[in-house]
Amino acid sequence: MARPTALSGFPEWLPGEQFVENTFVERVRRVFELHGFAPVETRAVEPLDQLLRKGETSKEVYTLRRLQAAPEGDEKENLGLHFDLTVPFARYVLENAGRLHFPFRRYQIQKVWRGERPQEGRYREFRQADIDIVDRDSLALHYDYEVPVVAAEALAALPIPQVTVHTSNRKLAQGFYQGLEIADPPAVLRVVDKLDKIGPEKVATELRDTLGLSDAQATACLSLAGIATPDPSFAERVRALGVKSDLLDEGLHELTVVMEAANGLVPGLLLADLSIARGLDYYTGTVYEAKMRGFEKAGAVGAGGRYDNLAESGSDRFPGVGISLGITRILGLLFGAGALAASRQVPACVLVAVTSEETRAASDSVAAALRRRGIATEVAPAAAKFGKQIRHADRRGIPFVWFPAQAPDGPHEVKDIRSGDQAAADPATWEPPAIDRVPEIRTP
Amino acid sequence: MARPTALSGFPEWLPGEQFVENTFVERVRRVFELHGFAPVETRAVEPLDQLLRKGETSKEVYTLRRLQAAPEGDEKENLGLHFDLTVPFARYVLENAGRLHFPFRRYQIQKVWRGERPQEGRYREFRQADIDIVDRDSLALHYDYEVPVVAAEALAALPIPQVTVHTSNRKLAQGFYQGLEIADPPAVLRVVDKLDKIGPEKVATELRDTLGLSDAQATACLSLAGIATPDPSFAERVRALGVKSDLLDEGLHELTVVMEAANGLVPGLLLADLSIARGLDYYTGTVYEAKMRGFEKAGAVGAGGRYDNLAESGSDRFPGVGISLGITRILGLLFGAGALAASRQVPACVLVAVTSEETRAASDSVAAALRRRGIATEVAPAAAKFGKQIRHADRRGIPFVWFPAQAPDGPHEVKDIRSGDQAAADPATWEPPAIDRVPEIRTP
Structure with missing residues (x-):
């Protein structure tokens, strides 16, 4: 047969690089366990309806089919590969609720798959390392600052550039848009989320032309997204924009508490950055995007947030907050830059x-x-x-x-x-x- | 939404059980590294033609499709999930031959998928831990006994019942069938491989009725498969059956060397068991099936063998020998029997x-x-x-x-x-x- 070639988007390392990845995983796991997070692994597949129920992600899913399945049949077995570890975890919590104790702290380090056309260094298979805390009925706010603090300690155990966690709160942005009397706040959030990629002018155009915002509304949205402070002073700057709503106040309060406590524990860790929105629809409060110094343009090396409604079944509700570290992405960037290597290719001494x-x-x-x-x-x-x-x-x-x-x-x-x-x-x-x-x- | 339910064939553990699995993986990895095996991970997917080129496995493959792919298109992207770690490793060796040093020793601990109808406790997703050694052009026979010795040391690091490695050699069986002037030795091998499942009478019937063997030929095949000795005395018993061929001699010699050396290093580890055939077509010499004491009926908890022709491209040839430990299967059996548990469900002390x-x-x-x-x-x-x-x-x-x-x-x-x-x-x-x-x- 012909010599095989690599598949774009499916990274494979040489043994020395794999040794580095294994060491990363081991160190991150160690920090998670030191903080009392218990290990969970979920199967690689979920029923498609489970994967698609929070929208916006359908384009990214790989579906599965048995090679010998009847051409039509097996529709009851509509399975897809998971595209993150949060949706499977929410399903795991519901499935095992009677056998878990809440608040439940778990870590999960596994590969995920996204059926995207490979482009701009995007991976179709990559490893994530997640921590999440879920509770029954309601979840205390202190977990919103505990999660990035633990993630930061895990990353500090790795020989990588410093990471800053850009943090915002969906209630803050959504309340602000409501205060501006914008009809569809989630749609605005999705457009503002592209700020990094397409820049403020194109965002403004899209807000006006596609979503029908007035000039004043669009300008106010961009002003909000332009606020970034290393301390709780973001709140004054938001209030100076003159917009008012109860949800905005709630968001400002939550983000202030999270900023003060996290930076008290790890000085300089969090940056309040109101441009952060996160594409996934399931976040309801605090949101995080971790960026690595020198590689800011490459996007987030970690991301997460609070999801109050992801795991619900009947009257049971399990709000959660978590963060996901992009192990493959961090390694890909640093291997690519020649910034990481093993001293030898084999374990033997x-x-x-x-x-x-x-x-x-x-x-x-x-x-x-x-x-x-x-x-x-x-x-x-x-x-x-x-x-x-x-x-x-x-x-x-x-x-x-x-x-x-x-x-x-x-x-x-x-x-x-x-x-x-x-x-x-x-x-x-x-x-x-x-x-x-x-x-x-x-x-x- | 309704409370989700488990998917048959896709095991998921509670955190205490996951802790046990993680500990198993860590200990096995440690032993593999002590023996100089370097870590490799391959992507979960392979091109379908790669997965199917050694036949007999096509029914077990899950194929992938992007949810948003055009109904007809994307045929160039015919991908399936790997069903073992040997076929992907052979591909990896060919792809990276210029960057690896031979003989190359690697371990690989990953999940694999088989799109079978779930039945008789078969898994559709499970974790294997493999070691393999490949060389360029030819591979020394001493690796055929090194591999089960390392596997045994890895298993001995786990709190599980003792494991015996049933060992045979394809050349021995194939040479014996040739000596009997049987037209299609591989077909006989596949029927004899069912001995454990269907018993000697049904095997004899199938050999006669389906493959057209004479009574004497079928009886001789069953006599060979009935030979099992803890030492090299199997060779005399085979010779006593009066069948002769050069390939048989070669097989007897190889199995004798492997038995003597392995049992010299780990007394009682190997059992020469001439009923062992292994279903996969790629094995060409020594074959292994590891069985756990008290769980012999549950089938092999490890398996492998030598494959001289799996990795070839043009004039390059990379013969290999390896063994695969069924981590999920071992855990499933012992959790099921209530024979393994963690002292607490969380890491926190x-x-x-x-x-x-x-x-x-x-x-x-x-x-x-x-x-x-x-x-x-x-x-x-x-x-x-x-x-x-x-x-x-x-x-x-x-x-x-x-x-x-x-x-x-x-x-x-x-x-x-x-x-x-x-x-x-x-x-x-x-x-x-x-x-x-x-x-x-x-x-x-």
Whole structure:
């Protein structure tokens, strides 16, 4: 067959890069668990009606079909791949409500799929790391600042540029539009959400021409979206625009509480940025977009918000708040910029040489002794000349080559192939330098 | 909306079970890395022609389609979800051959999907943990025993019943059938593969009636499949059947080498079991089926073998050998039998009580101090009565509740809610017993 080629939008890493991703996932998981978030994984598929019930996302869904299904049949099995981890989690909460304790804190690190035409570096398969807190009936406001604080601590555990969480509140924007007597606030929100992409002039045009706003309304909407402050002073600037509504007051209050508490815990973490809207329809209050320093133009590396109505069934209601970190997107940006790499392509710290195929068992037993003490070790593939065996280690970045004793009581020797230093060593006690034990992540 | 229900064949765990799965994955990964296997992940999708080129599996594939795709179009994008990790890995090796060093050792832990009608406890989505070693042009035989030895070490790191690796060799069976002058050996292999499911009589009938074997041929095939020995004595028993062919000799030699070396390294690990055939067409030599003690009837919890021709392109050929551990299957069996559970449903070891919402920041700061020293901690959801806050911890299995100082210089106290013991403690130095730090896996 012909040599296969990559599929656009479906990233795959080389082993060194995969090691970096695994390390990221492990560190993020560790921080989430330190904060008491419990692990959940959901199946990759959801019934289509579940995926589509909050609108706006239908274009992005991959649907599934069994290859051998009858051409017409199986309509009851209308399944699609999940496009985020929030919708499946809301379904999981409803399905298991009787077996979970609320407020329920969970993290979820999985791949998601979006059936988009690949363009502008968009992924069709990517890994997200989410935390969410849901409660029954109502959810305390303090979780709205806890979530970005935990996310920030997770990101701070990674060797990446600093991340700022741009934060706004849907009630604030929606209340402001209502105060302006705009008929369809969600439609305005969707247009304003394009500010980053198309700029203020085109947004103004679209607000006037497509949504029928007056010049004054459009100008006020753009003025609101132009407000960004690192502290709660955004509230005065909003009030200076002279618009009034109860929902606006509620939004201003919530965002003020969130800004003060989060920046009290992690100074400089949040930026009140009233241009933030978030495309997904399920958010109802606080919304977040995390941007990485130096990569602001690349869009959000994390996003989320509060959703008071996503998980409801009959009279049961489970409001939630959460944030999703774009692991694949962060890695893609930093690998692309040459800003992240592993110090070697394989986990092995030691290659045990093989003197002859007849004595391979002796090399196996040295390797076993080293592994028992946690030293990752492989045995040479063949009893080639030692020079060739050393090259095998060198090409993979394995720092040490072990030469087993040539006689039952003879000395073993180990060579640091970087310095060329070679010395006698005992498989039961020899230790590599701590820095060589596992591959390091380098940020050149 | 109505309360959602589970989808048959797509297992989802509660958080305590997910914790067990995560721990399994972490331990298996650790052993694989100790043996120098490098991490690889492949995308979930492959072009359909790639998935179907080795036959016999077409019925199991889920195909993908963008919801908004034109009814006819997009045929160039014929994608399906991978049904194992071997076919994608072979594709990955061909695609990246110029950037990998051979022999290449990789592990891969991911979910796979099979579009089967759910039945007999079969999963449609499940996690596998694979190791494979591939080389260029030819692959040394010692890897055929290294692979089950590493797999056994990984399984031995898990709190599960002992696993035995039933091992055979395709050349042995195929050479035997050729020696019997049977026209279509692979067809016989496929029928014999059903021995476990339908029993010897039905296999004999099918061999005679469907494949046209003589009574003597069918009897000889069943005699071969009846041979199982814990040592290399299977070879004499095969020779006693009086069938001769070069390929049979080659198979006997390879299986003898593999049995002797593997059982030398891990006594009792391998059982030569000539009934093992493996359904997938890509195996060409050694084949493995791992069975868990007490769950033999449930089928294999691991499987694999050598594939000399799976990864080829033009004149490039990358023979490989590997084994796949069925993580989801193992967990499903043991959860189902009530043989595995987590000691608590959440990672938190400590719940910090909140005296009043005004002093929540004081509780947050105790939690931060404990987390800095690696103690998983959550803060109470609300400043309820302490009795209610203790019940919050109790329901989740959180062993300790922390009561922050009531005055700036006052004493903090911590209560073990199992014993009721309460004592003064300093957030900067207090340590929980080691056994309480993280949830334990229990095997009741």
